[in-house]
Amino acid sequence: MEEQGFFYRDTWAEVDLDAVYKNTSAIKELLPENVGLIAVVKANAYGHGDVEVAETALAAGAGYLAVAFMDEALALRKKGILAPILVLGATRPDDVAVAAKNQITLTAFSYDWLEKATGHLGDLSLRIHIKVDTGMGRVGFRGQKELKQAESFIKDDSRFIFEGIFTHFSTADELETSYFNQQLQEFEALLDSLSVRPEYIHASNSAAGMRFPAARFNAIRLGISMYGLSPSPEIKPSLPVELNEAFSLHSRLVQVKKLEKGEKVSYGATYETSGEEWVGTIPIGYADGWIRKLQGQEVLVNGLRAPIIGRVCMDQCMVRLPEFVPVGTEVTLIGRQGSDFVGVDEIARKLETINYEIPCIISNRVPRLYKKDGKVIGLHNHVLGS
Template sequence: MGGEASHSCQSCLFAIYTETGIRMSRAVDRRSLRTWIDLDRTALASNVLAFRCLLPPDCRLMAVCKSNAYGHGLYDLVPALQETGVDWFGVDSIVEAAALRERGIRNPILVLGYTLPSRFAEAAAHRISLTVSNLENLRALAATQSLRRLKIHLKFDTGMHRQGFLPSQWEAALRLVRKCGRRVKVEGIYTHFAAAKDPGCREYTELQIKEFERAVARFREAGLSAIRHANATAGVLNYPQAAYDLARVGVGLMGYWPSYETKRAWEQRIVLKPALVWRTIISEIKALGKGMGIGYDLTETLKRRSTIGVCPIGYWHGFPRSLSRVGEVLVRGRRAKVLGAVSMDMIVIDLSQVAGARVGDVVTVIGRDGRDEITVYEVAGRAGVSHYEFLTRLNPLIQKFITS
């Protein structure tokens, strides 16, 4: 594994992430980086196929890439997923959606989060569909005079009690939609399930499905026939009766189960392949004596003479401070424990059991090295966070490489 840093690597453009997109700089490969993330194109294609096989033939597939594509890099992952033939993309904000349009993504895009009324015209100009989930935004739409035709998806609160129109607001929403006239097209109607991740607890989700179908029936009765969607990753697996016209799949396409309960129920039936591997290097090695303290506040004291290594990643990169003294990484196929406190830009690891370790060796933070593997679930569990939270906190500045 130590030779990985020196073998021939593919070149790619170095991407500086900003809120509005990417500024291209010099061509780089892994040999010029201290840390990087590999995204496996083959794993992505396999995951897309796995979910395609679970959906009815007439149900379209939305790749949900919100929050920097769950840490995988919005502007890296979306083109790779586009190659697999997904039908839609879902993002959190108009900022993400407009940046994708500027980068040549032509698939339909739905903004799942809140959009300020001042950005409605921008959405219309870029052919971006917006979620509208409250009467205030519908009123703003109805009051806008110089708007190109805007496509919207009305979101209904069927029990999540977050975004969405409550049943008591349906009639007011219908009146406002009519008031918008032809300037607004209701392209979709949807909801989100609160408890679909545990297939053993079905009652609440089934109640939500019934409530959503009641909303669909009322709006169809009023003449609004639109794309219906409710299922996210867990719903596709656990509630096939709610497939409707479109499925919104996020972490599933990246190779992760939405919950332990869903994993246990499904892992013998389909294979999900994690697409993300995170690596760094050893930047310094030294031998220290028994009794020496490590790092800020000397939170760990060596119990024996030890060989320690420094890796140039820390909590700024997304390696949580809660992994201090408990985290592990892989070096040359062997586990190396994190010693002392995780710093902003560095961690110290115990190399005493890693024969031949040297400066420049590749360190696997997430992924496989030889026969061993450190998974996102393991790291997130040690850190005391969900795997969703761990992934989305990965620093977007970390360079991504698409591999096969």
Template structure:
């Protein structure tokens, strides 16, 4: 979809909900025998959690994934009834509210099972629990050595009517690096953990380990459920797997702003804090009123480009809290003229992947850091969004 409408304020992030819907459908095609969980944590990777969730559900997702219970509760408060898994909690978290809201929970340790069971007793409703094993990522999940204790504790609470073990799961460390030796090791560890749990009496509804890159490259890991995150927002999980275009995905976010000032300066004119950049000739500078408080990386100065007046232009000097400077040379632009920081590339603008490469990071970080000072404007809303009263633009 061409995002051709001019920016209406200082800046805006245009979110193409049709792209999210179609990206979800494309990922669904990659794993036709598995259900699809759309991961909408971190405010939908910066795209807006509720609109992104509805668009993904319209594209064929039947589950939603969040990191925190509070995120799952926000989805319920918005009237979303799909299955939700929230997986990252701390002692004393609001387990009871999650259980009452029919949010599935993840347990990484015996203490979590004990707290979930106590909350279920308080709520008067059994909790739905997914047991997570650390198959080799070295992050969340119980170790293989502790797995029997966790399984036994969960089965005891299940026998007491306090929870149901509905899922067994894990997460890859290097699925975005095809051929990495850890991939086969993790799959083997996960299969062993599932076999142990099932021999002990667990009857899971879903077994899941495949994230976006595993969905793209490891059909043997699809199992009952895939968890698609960055790909539903139209970005590639890793350069090694191909560009978004090569993967049949469309970036959903376009970050745009309007020029606040255009001026001509002489040679030797320092630009922004520290004068890291000094002009070497008569040149035109343009001021873009977004900065690191809006999520534009401070390090983007002299490393990233934007699209302005029909061409890519270099950011000059340090990005400040609220603004940065672009150099136009002998070209001209008008105050209020639109600048595209990144988008799908329809007009020649950089993509989030381009910014990620320039900054030695990943596109996930580029889109999720776009802050709340930047309004989201939703384009191409599927019918579900139109019916829900979400503000859209055509």
């Protein structure tokens, strides 16, 4: 393939930036004009590529970015991203000056954190969003008393710019809404206890942002659905927009051989041919995030399904081919080939996990090709540092 000059193995992922743009735009159109969109690009944009997705989301109407840790925010700054960035997770108080110098917004989640942060700010100003815990049980101030203490502390120190307040719903992607409503009511009560509301008030993730207009406030955080995936299988049929998966995974057969009846395949000799079979080897394995539990998962070869046989190795796995096909034939592990489609949700079901996890676990050893208008516009190859 023509991209071969940029990497030297026959396995790669493709990220459809048009899909990211369409998903972001479609969800943005659901929102009233006064509701902003915070694009969540943590974990290397859920394994898709931080700067590529960030630029696409901003072009599609996002006004703010969010990451999990300050390292991720600094990586975006180093790559030229100038948009506001919020760190959703905990940052060490010792590092607040670094955030301030790089115009990175931090999450204040405890009174102790605020007190310690003051000793490291010097004469710098720091934008903060207060995180309140309304029932998730992770980080955040709990109850009106703690929130009022935090607000008072911030008011007394002009170096803190109280820019936002947020919470996180734990069941927004479930059909049962009683606990969601309980959290929403708690958040509204906390907002009412503030003497002054900050510029940004955000509580909704992808699920809540699409399903519950009352929970949008003036910003939503768009994560999983920006990448074309439903927050959960149970709400997928009722989503108000059509989502387009942005991530696909591909490889090529590096060897094809005919095995006779009774021959064994892979470690542990767990697979035995039931007759004469064509077996193909694919250069992807558990070191790439294509883990051993995917034994038996079907991939697409010439538009037909072919099961993985034997144990998945560190760098390779084998498939039972429906017929002879030549070396070099493309294999689609995630994505569309011909009239068939292996979606991220199918892989998640096989692994008994959620779709969020799948693109995240495909390791940086797998090069990412970025496509727009059907053409490759960029490549990230972590191994070669390009």
